[in-house]
Amino acid sequence: MLKRIKSIFFSRNIFSYIKEKIKLNIIKYNQNLQNLINVNIINYKILSKKIIIKEITKEKEIWKIYNSINNNLIFEGDYLNGIGKEYNDKGKLLYEGGYLNGKRNGKGKVYYSDGKILYEGEFLDNKKWNIIEYDKNANIINELKHGIGNINEYNDLDIKIFEGEYTNGLKNGKGKEFYDNGKLFFKGEYLNGLRNGKGKKYDKNGKINADVEYSNGCRWNLKEYDKNNNILNILKEGKGYIKHYNESNILIFECEFINGLINGKGKEYYENGSLKFEGEYLNGEKTKKGKIYTEKGDLIFEGEFLYDEKIKGKEFINGRLEYEGDFLFNKKYNGKGYDEKGYIAYELNNGCGKVKEYFYKNDNLKFEGEYKNGLKNGNGKLYYGNGKLKYDGEFLNNKANGLGKAYYSNGNLHYEGEVLNNKKNGKGKFYYNNGNLHYEGEFLNDSLNGKGKLYYNDGKLQYEGEFLNDKPDGKGKLYNIEGDLIFDGEFSNGNFIIKNKI
Numbered sequence: 001m002l003k004r005i006k007s008i009f010f011s012r013n014i015f016s017y018i019k020e021k022i023k024l025n026i027i028k029y030n031q032n033l034q035n036l037i038n039v040n041i042i043n044y045k046i047l048s049k050k051i052i053i054k055e056i057t058k059e060k061e062i063w064k065i066y067n068s069i070n071n072n073l074i075f076e077g078d079y080l081n082g083i084g085k086e087y088n089d090k091g092k093l094l095y096e097g098g099y100l101n102g103k104r105n106g107k108g109k110v111y112y113s114d115g116k117i118l119y120e121g122e123f124l125d126n127k128k129w130n131i132i133e134y135d136k137n138a139n140i141i142n143e144l145k146h147g148i149g150n151i152n153e154y155n156d157l158d159i160k161i162f163e164g165e166y167t168n169g170l171k172n173g174k175g176k177e178f179y180d181n182g183k184l185f186f187k188g189e190y191l192n193g194l195r196n197g198k199g200k201k202y203d204k205n206g207k208i209n210a211d212v213e214y215s216n217g218c219r220w221n222l223k224e225y226d227k228n229n230n231i232l233n234i235l236k237e238g239k240g241y242i243k244h245y246n247e248s249n250i251l252i253f254e255c256e257f258i259n260g261l262i263n264g265k266g267k268e269y270y271e272n273g274s275l276k277f278e279g280e281y282l283n284g285e286k287t288k289k290g291k292i293y294t295e296k297g298d299l300i301f302e303g304e305f306l307y308d309e310k311i312k313g314k315e316f317i318n319g320r321l322e323y324e325g326d327f328l329f330n331k332k333y334n335g336k337g338y339d340e341k342g343y344i345a346y347e348l349n350n351g352c353g354k355v356k357e358y359f360y361k362n363d364n365l366k367f368e369g370e371y372k373n374g375l376k377n378g379n380g381k382l383y384y385g386n387g388k389l390k391y392d393g394e395f396l397n398n399k400a401n402g403l404g405k406a407y408y409s410n411g412n413l414h415y416e417g418e419v420l421n422n423k424k425n426g427k428g429k430f431y432y433n434n435g436n437l438h439y440e441g442e443f444l445n446d447s448l449n450g451k452g453k454l455y456y457n458d459g460k461l462q463y464e465g466e467f468l469n470d471k472p473d474g475k476g477k478l479y480n481i482e483g484d485l486i487f488d489g490e491f492s493n494g495n496f497i498i499k500n501k502i
Helices: 009-014
Strands: 024-030 035-041 050-056 061-067 073-077 081-087 093-100 103-111 117-124 127-134 140-145 148-154 160-167 170-178 184-191 194-202 208-215 218-225 231-235 240-245 251-258 261-269 275-282 285-293 299-306 309-317 320-328 331-338 344-348 353-358 365-372 375-383 389-396 399-407 413-420 423-431 437-444 447-455 461-468 471-479 485-492
Touching (some): 127 148, 331 353
Antiparallel strands (some): 024 035, 073 081, 093 103, 103 117, 148 160, 160 170, 170 184, 194 208, 218 231, 285 299, 309 320, 461 471, 471 485
């Protein structure tokens, strides 16, 4: 709903002066090597919440782009002049092909989420140029030649979100946009990839709910209607006061428009109608002062924003001050945290320090441990809401990574061993709720994979051998509850292959 705009706030607030392409050597925690390495930041602009870095290793230099909100890898390869790959936040490959100066250039392929080819051909400065488009059955459905033709566009879930005319590799001419359910959302005119000219918007029932005219992607002249065809909102030359309602006719957003964009004081609401945010906007993003509330109406943040990001302010839990200071990418960075009695519980210096976090509902301790770069990095402990220990071990970028122990809510040991991205990965031991050993061996993505031993609830050996996706697969031995060997041979998907039993 709110239009994204370019932001350079990070360079303004963390460094005194960084031009667009100045190289800066810093230290960044690398989640793949799990140690400190030297990286160069080039073009350190924060555009759409992305961080562009270059990792220097002994073998080669690899460009990577991370989503600054969750640190997920979304690009790897030669960002300036070479081959690269793009990923969505779930790690699915979106694109692989040529790049030049950070843009798709040359031959490349775009994929559906299941790995099938959506587009293949040539790109020019991120524009689709000489492109063949396929359906899921590999049938050709559209072609662009020198950026001219008709084409469909899809989101990460393979849902069509646009169909229409292209020239110069961009949306130019007539086109249509769609809701996630496939129903028509907008029909109108485009220029250089943006809505430009007259168009009509539709509700999810297919009924026209707005006559609108755009100027370079901004709503300029608008008449929006409610379900009874009464005029709900009006814009004239990009000016007016707009209110948006959900399908249950509950107000979810209101703000002043200037120059066709959200500008001035405004409010956002939860789906139940309670106030979520109140403050100031600039070109569609929270900027300057604002407040954030829970659905129950409790204040949880008060402070300053810049381009939708918290940069300075106070966080509250159950009405008490929990943190006060600076933020980076909405993460605590330079400031002080307080306990339930108002005493200083921790201090952060450039995102580093020993931290305590608390549950909102009951003010019980939620986490205690080390922070680096404003995230859980190093040793730490997580707790259940009842105060029982949940996890004790190593963290990397807010996720359990390294060696650790996980516990049931009753305090009994649940798992001990190696973890990666909050999942059992590597060698470890898994326990029944009664404290007896359930499994010891190798794990992959929380599943039994590799060599291991499986035990009955009373602690006696049940199976030893190879596993694949939680099932015996490969060579193994099976024992009955009395401890007698009843099968020694090959397994497949949990079933015997050799019929002879002992």
